[in-house]
Amino acid sequence: MAQSDSTQKPHRVKDLTGQRFGHQVVIGFAEMRGKIPYWNVRCDCGDERPVSGYSLKAGRSTRCSRKCPANPPVKDERGKVYNRLTVIELAEIRGEARWLCRCECGNLTKVAGSDLRGGDTKSCGCLRASQGGGHGTTEYTTWKEMKRRCFNTRNSQYYLYGGRGITICDRWRKSFVNFLADMGPKPFPEASIDRYPDMNGPYSPENCRWATKMEQSQNSRKARMLTYNGETMCMRAWARRLGITHGTLRRRIKLGWSPEKVFSSEHYFTPPPIKRAKSRTATS
Numbered sequence: 001m002a003q004s005d006s007t008q009k010p011h012r013v014k015d016l017t018g019q020r021f022g023h024q025v026v027i028g029f030a031e032m033r034g035k036i037p038y039w040n041v042r043c044d045c046g047d048e049r050p051v052s053g054y055s056l057k058a059g060r061s062t063r064c065s066r067k068c069p070a071n072p073p074v075k076d077e078r079g080k081v082y083n084r085l086t087v088i089e090l091a092e093i094r095g096e097a098r099w100l101c102r103c104e105c106g107n108l109t110k111v112a113g114s115d116l117r118g119g120d121t122k123s124c125g126c127l128r129a130s131q132g133g134g135h136g137t138t139e140y141t142t143w144k145e146m147k148r149r150c151f152n153t154r155n156s157q158y159y160l161y162g163g164r165g166i167t168i169c170d171r172w173r174k175s176f177v178n179f180l181a182d183m184g185p186k187p188f189p190e191a192s193i194d195r196y197p198d199m200n201g202p203y204s205p206e207n208c209r210w211a212t213k214m215e216q217s218q219n220s221r222k223a224r225m226l227t228y229n230g231e232t233m234c235m236r237a238w239a240r241r242l243g244i245t246h247g248t249l250r251r252r253i254k255l256g257w258s259p260e261k262v263f264s265s266e267h268y269f270t271p272p273p274i275k276r277a278k279s280r281t282a283t284s
Contacts, residue, residue, distance in 0.1 A: 013037045016053060022062025024051070043068060077113055083122035085111065138186055142193055143172070143179050146203055166195075169204040186210055228263045238263065 043064040103124035194211035
C-alpha cells in the first residue's frame with residue numbers, strides 16, 4: 001500500500017494561504033506532522049518558518065520570536081511613579097515588558113507594565129501589611145464584599161444596597177484598619193455584619209454589629225414586626241419567647257384573637273390551616 005506524501009495538503013485541511021495572523025502571513029502549505037498541518041509563514045521582519053495551523057488560529061503565534069524587530073516598541077516607563085512604586089529600568093521581556101521598581105519601603109520588585117498602568121500592583125507587598133495584615137482574613141473579606149455591594153454596579157446584590165442608597169462612611173471606605181479597629185475580630189466564625197439599629201442606614205461604627213444568622217433575619221426588611229406591651233420584635237422572636245411555633249403565632253393573628261391570647265404562652269388549640277382543593281376544569 002503506497003504511503004501518502006506528507007508535503008501534500010489533504011483535502012480535509014482548510015487552506016490558510018494568504019491569511020495574516022498578527023505579524024505573519026501564510027505563504028503556503030509546509031507538511032503534515034502526524035495529524036497536525038504545518039504552514040510556511042513569513043514574518044513582517046522577513047523571517048520565514050513553519051508553524052502549526054492550530055498555533056496560528058489560536059493566536060499563540062503572532063511573530064517569529066520575542067526579539068522580532070516587528071514587535072511594537074516598548075513604552076518607556078523609567079522614572080514614572082505608580083502608587084508606591086518608582087520605575088528604575090527595564091528588567092526583562094516575557095511576552096510583555098517587566099520593569100524593575102523600587103518601593104517606598106526600599107524593596108526592589110519586578111512588575112509587568114500592564115499591572116503598573118492598570119493599578120493591579122501598587123507596592124512590593126508592604127501595602128497589604130500596612131492594612132493590618134488582614135488580607136485573606138474573614139474580616140477583610142467582609143470589608144471587601146461590603147464595598148462591592150455598595151459601589152460596584154455589576155455586583156448581583158447592588159440593587160439591594162448601593163442601588164437603594166446604602167453607603168459606607170469615609171472612615172471605613174478608605175481603610176480596612178479603621179474598620180477592624182471599630183468592629184473588632186468576628187466573635188464567632190459565622191458572624192456577619194449587620195446594620196443595626198437602622199437597617200436602612202449606612203455602614204458606620206454607630207450603626208453596625210457582628211450578628212448571628214437569626215439576628216440578620218430578624219433585622220431584615222421582610223421581617224414582620226409586632227409590638228406588645230411596649231416591646232417590638234419580629235414574629236419569629238416572639239414565637240421563641242412564647243415557646244410556640246412561628247406558624248401557630250401567625251394563625252392566632254389571622255384568626256383575630258385578642259392580643260392577650262395571641263401573646264400568651266398558653267398552648268391553646270389552634271385550628272390548622274385549611275387546605276383548599278384545587279378546582280378542576282371540566283373537559284367536554
